[in-house]
Amino acid sequence: MIFNRKDKSDAVLLELYEQLLYPRMIEEKMLILLRQGRIGKWFSGIGQEAIAVGSTAAMHASEYILPMHRNLGVFTTRNIPLKKLMAQWQGKLNGFTKGRDRSFHFGTQEHKIIGMISHLGPQMALADGIALADLIANRKQATLVFTGEGATSEGDFHEAINVAAVWDLPVIFLIENNGYGLSTPVNEQFKCKDLVDKAKGYGIEGFQIDGNNILEVYDTITSIANEIRKNPRPILVECLTFRMRGHEEASGTKYVPQELFDEWSKKDPVQNYEDFLIAQNILTEQKISAIKADFKAHIETEVESAFSENEPFADVDQELNDMYYPHAQEVHEPKGQTKNIRYIDAITDGLRTAMIKHSNLVIMGQDVAEYGGAFKITDGFINEFGRNRVRNTPICESAIVGASLGLSINGYKSIVEMQFADFVSCGFNQIVNNLAKTHYRWGEKADVVIRMPAGAGTGAGPFHSQSNEAWFTKTPGLKVVYPAFPADAKGLLLAAIEDPNPIMYFEHKYLYRSLTGLVPEGFYTIEIGKANVIRHGHQICIVTYGFGVHWALSYLDENPDISATLIDLRSLVPWDKEAVSSAVKNTGKVLILHEDTLTCGFGAEIAAWIAEHCFEHLDAPVIRCASLDTAIPMSKPLEDSFLAKARLSESITKLLSY
Missing domain, CATH: 3.40.50.970 (Thiamin diphosphate (ThDP)-binding fold, Pyr/PP domains)
Structure with missing residues (x-):
């Protein structure tokens, strides 16, 4: 040598x-x-x-x-x-x-x-x-x-x-x-x-x-x-x-x-x-x-x-708390005027507001720069914020999610856009084993939001239509939100960006251009983990989120004789147990509705929790209404049959019959 x-x-x-x-x-x-x-x-x-x-x-x-x-x-x-x-x-x-x-x-x-x-x-x-x-x-x-x-x-x-x-x-x-x-x-x-x-x-x-x-x-x-x-x-x-x-x-x-x-x-x-x-x-x-x-x-x-050093001692509360970087959310109430805009425009508005507020925020994803993203949500951003902060990525979900964690480690915030929520499987390891576990393992934050364009209704078939939120609600260390309305879409997105923990932000593709609503201008946030009780009734309680909220609203509008409490969870991790418990006590009958498949969908967790904690207040079994346990078909008749909406009337009738 x-x-x-x-x-x-x-x-x-x-x-x-x-x-x-x-x-x-x-x-x-x-x-x-x-x-x-x-x-x-x-x-x-x-x-x-x-x-x-x-x-x-x-x-x-x-x-x-x-x-x-x-x-x-x-x-x-x-x-x-x-x-x-x-x-x-x-x-x-x-x-x-x-x-x-x-x-x-x-x-x-x-x-x-x-x-x-x-x-x-x-x-x-x-x-x-x-x-x-x-x-x-x-x-x-x-x-x-x-x-x-x-x-x-x-x-x-x-x-x-x-x-x-x-x-x-x-x-x-x-x-x-x-x-x-x-x-x-x-x-x-x-x-x-x-x-x-x-x-x-x-x-x-x-x-x-x-x-x-x-x-x-x-x-x-x-x-x-x-x-x-x-x-x-x-x-x-x-x-x-x-x-x-x-x-x-x-x-x-x-x-x-x-x-x-x-x-x-x-x-x-x-x-x-x-x-x-x-x-x-x-x-x-x-x-x-x-x-x-x-x-x-x-x-x-x-x-x-x-x-001779001390062995760890098991403190359950500390173990649970340490899954997440400490963050006491400060809810910022809207102060600006409201404007009637589409769900998709509310997300764009939220992103733009955050990019202005946080000079260390970087957006990454396939085609998000000049093209403006597959759904044009970041159209024009590259001219506003520059190529350094609005970055087209190669087709490599794992590397980009990993890079988002690297950015967080070195003082930056990041938003990763999955072109479709289905494609997140290619970055799954980075999310569930790196982002989710980093704080628990050695106390470091993972200041990352992953945007997940999800859901069916557009005839896009098995690989562009999944509601895969349950993949992540199972994973400690992640937070999961799923807004159903334009104002919530903006407020929850801004709250997610403020939070230094990894957050899966689900946004329903069908709602992008089909749903409008009044959205406050400027910066505001919505509490993560706080449900929205949209209606109050005494016969039944419907617990849902995402597109399911609109299915439930449509059904209740068509059946005004039914007195129902309707809860839009908005956040799945954490979820509002207090709101659900209160509704169960007031109605005694619960329907859990979601677009995801039935088996091991997030509704199963809610149903189990209600059975364990609210059993004495129930007047009927907890009923779940979910999509079929199949892949999502492309053709409209097959897709309509697949979706939970096809069984909503039957499920409510069954619940009311008890």
């Missing part, structure tokens, strides 16, 4: 050695603790330390790094106390996740490190969002994100690099090619000779370096970071290395040929660099012994101190 010190001082070279040795000695301690049974799991980075240490040392302290689970050197080089890391690994209360998540699955704004989730690929899109925030703010920063050779097979890898390339984002995508994804060798992972060649397909630069040579890693990342701070663009770096331990210790290494261990043991990053420094008269055996003795004593102290 050839080391080129260039113009580095002895002090710099020695500091790099200590930064390289320290995580190796911690790892060796972890292996001892494993054998002693004092810890239960460890993902070893032995043999790969030069990548984590060299690249981290090359970045500015103010720049974000997104590492993986074998990058201990990132955390130690950023000077996170070992006691704090050990408390995290042991699930202690003082760990970064308070015992809620494992090993390196955490982030820390103090140290500008954003940890991974187990799905491996999604953090690359977060790096895009972080870099985008820096780019918009003209901060002249670089972002470094790690991935393994196995994760380059994931769609998240492609999406993130493609977005970064199209948007010229200053991101260093670093691939640690260590030969194996758990037990699967690289020749079963990809066909190309070198992963660095993938850079050409995205029109970006790529570099392949010796990942075990700390000076080569440090110099390469230093040079790239300096360059992209001045001339923003993504660059791919493949670091060749080898995993000397198992994927995690329990998996072993029997699947790896011995000759590979023999070959790579000669390339050990610590030993080779140590030999180089001895040859340069910077290190001596005596000095090495002294450094190791100091490290050993420090590691022993920190580890044992962490073991």
Whole structure:
């Protein structure tokens, strides 16, 4: 291994050695603790330390790094106390996740490190969002994100690099090619000779370096970071290395040929660099012994101190509350004049109002810029707010949702438009595993609103018509709203944008141009979680939301002899239990109406809650009226038969008969 010190001082070279040795000695301690049974799991980075240490040392302290689970050197080089890391690994209360998540699955704004989730690929899109925030703010920063050779097979890898390339984002995508994804060798992972060649397909630069040579890693990342701070663009770096331990210790290494261990043991990053420094008269055996003795004593102290830390205690209220970033909503009453506008125009008005109020708000989505979005909701926005804040995206829902979280981490708000709510399935992992869980895991907000044009009635068929709100009401950490009227559409949208938590904002496509109403001008908000009781009656109660509100209103208008309380929930997470309970007590009979399919639709949750909490007030079974348990057909006769509206009269008659 050839080391080129260039113009580095002895002090710099020695500091790099200590930064390289320290995580190796911690790892060796972890292996001892494993054998002693004092810890239960460890993902070893032995043999790969030069990548984590060299690249981290090359970045500015103010720049974000997104590492993986074998990058201990990132955390130690950023000077996170070992006691704090050990408390995290042991699930202690003082760990970064308070015992809620494992090993390196955490982030820390103090140290500008954003940890991974187990799905491996999604953090690359977060790096895009972080870099985008820096780019918009003209901060002249670089972002470094790690991935393994196995994760380059994931769609998240492609999406993130493609977005970064199209948007010229200053991101260093670093691939640690260590030969194996758990037990699967690289020749079963990809066909190309070198992963660095993938850079050409995205029109970006790529570099392949010796990942075990700390000076080569440090110099390469230093040079790239300096360059992209001045001339923003993504660059791919493949670091060749080898995993000397198992994927995690329990998996072993029997699947790896011995000759590979023999070959790579000669390339050990610590030993080779140590030999180089001895040859340069910077290190001596005596000095090495002294450094190791100091490290050993420090590691022993920190580890044992962490073991004595408190275990988490189960506080149910705290666990529930910590799913969400603290936010006491301040309801802003309308002050301006009202105007009669369409549902779609109310959403546009809400977006424009928010973009003016929040200079750090970014809108992203397919065709949202010059074209104005598939439904023309953002038409003209690019001229008002500029290309930086109104961004057309490639067709890659996962990367854009991930980028929205990255924006939030780096100080921005964002709105993501799903062209159709159905397409959200392509970004599902980012929503339910990243956006939803981030605050619970390590206390960071996810200041993101995802607009979901949903619903049937337009003959658009199985892939453009779903009411899929129940996919998300099941997921703790998300809030879900679904306005039925233009004024609510604007007020709830503005409230959602004010809220620093991830919010799924459902808007019904059929209502866009078919429904008008009086909408206040200017800024106002509606309380999230507060239902609107539209009518009061004594015979039955109808609980609904979205298009169901209009079905119910139409039916009640046609049947004025029925005295019904009509509740428009408006918000599904949280939902207004008090309003529903009051209506149940006053009427004794409840119909739950929604457009979604019957089985496991959100109405099932409401029905279960009423049965548990209002049973003694019921004079009849809780009846659900929902759409058929089929996919949504295209032809109008079939679609009409599918929708809950077709069974509304029958359901109300049945309820009244008790």
